[in-house]
Amino acid sequence: MMPKTDDLILFAQVVELGSFSKAADANGLTNSVVSKRIARLEKELGSTLIHRTTRRLTLSEAGQVLYQRARLVAQTAQEAFDAITGYSQSLQGHIRMSVPTISGELLLAQAVAEFCELHPAISVDMSLENRFVDLVGEGYDLVIRTGHLDDSNLIARHILDSHWTICAAPAYISRRGKPQVPEDLLQHNCLIYSYQESGARDWLFNRYGEIYPLRVSGNFSTNNAAALRRAALAGHGLAYVPRCLVYPDLQSGRLVELLPQQVGKILGIYAVYPYSRQPPRKIKLLIEHIRSRYMDIKHYF
Template sequence: MSYLESLRVFVRVVELGSITAGGRDMRLSPAVASNRIKDLENRFGVRLLNRTTRRLTTTEIGRAFYDQARRVIETLDEAEAVVGSYSGAPRGVLRLTAPLGLGRRLIAPLIPAFCNEHEGIEIRLRLSDRSVNIVEDGIDLAYFLGEPADSALKWRKIADCPRLLVAAPDYLKRAGTPAEPDDLIQHECLLLRFPRSTEYFWTLETPDGPRKMTVAGRFDADDGDVLTDWALAGHGIANRPSYEVADHITAGRLVEVLPDTRPVAAQFGSLTPHRRLQDPKVRLFADFAARKLKQSF
């Protein structure tokens, strides 16, 4: 492995907070990633990382080295992007992230076709319903449902994503069918929650405009697919994107609740660090995905 590749390993280890995670991101075993870090430390005769059984931190000189190494890598990536724009054949690694359900259903199926068209590009897709730090995690494109808040990132809206309130027929037979939004207070509401989650209320479209409803229930999870599974099993009412539950509604496994006061549609789009916008491989995937994904809503 070259010195430059060792730099890349070091940067990803620092950014992800562990040798195992950094190595995995670089498709290396923890042992190989650790050896790359040791090679750098031996090369300079300094300790770059403090390692304990519980955590990994940079030394003072390690942090300074990380800042410079990251700049070197960013400069080389930008140079590679310039060459790719002239050659017409962009190359390199493209890092994507998306929420679990959206990523599985909408983003992941696009990747093989894109890579078949652009053989020099590698895609690394990371799925999570938890918030991620796009800049610190080195993400090129983050697909997102909701209202983007970070002004340091470029937002590209792709479509409005309808949301539906759904429940299993057995649940509605047992608990009753809500006739108006206030009835939700008496029901088991299945919530997507995790640290810093905002889903402690549902916003419904009413004849008087959007209305925030405080909802509660005994079940919450940080994985949207789990909420859909709970709804299918008859445990309560879920607020889900239409693309996740449309087939269940058609098959009769789920029933839409309060169809005249649906949840406010979520914006669907991508977030990109501004400095990545000129990278041809980022633009290529963003345009490719936008064309395909508009057909899903």
């Protein structure tokens, strides 16, 4: 028997809201009705979808696979209703998003919380991570990412470009000297930002309009930008980081910018979401809100 579309949508809501009772409240149902409909769905599919405990719900492997399809069914159904009723003019529901750690701590945590306050019927779950998440496979509605994403199933909207900088504390420069050309870095302790799997030691430079890498070395590496900044501030070496991370430090003189005309790393910052003819209005408005907050401090980048 073909599962009922309503049951698929209800299943997606149970997963997103994290409990049978919240899904029941959202649909004006009793807990027992929700439980029976999920049990009916499991029986029709011949698979356990949700492992129930007293504290939380956990998806089985089959449940994870079905959820990715069921949420698309729910979204498509909602868009169909929106097109007829004009319901899209109201804003409600849940948004799951992933953002880079630096932007997340610098401005996105506050920007997204502000968006939720402006639209009380919307809730947002924001993860801070630098990896390229599987947007569709992991169930994200929106991702803010740096760097180009080559995936025809995704829409990437450019927000702004992030320029990188090489910097060091005045104490380090007075002790070790100030590099005049990129090759001088080979004689310095270069602190490595190892958030990426490869290329962390290959610093990029611009020479006569062409970008080339220089392999550097150093005695400290970390995948955490805040830790790298602290090591640089303490005078332990040179750091090659997004300018926005250290902008206040450069302005105050706690860090000094080095080789500014020759640093060649520039990464675009993008809002990325799954391809569809008409993304939900709440996603479009959140992107606009986020973009405006980036523009407010674009001089950091």
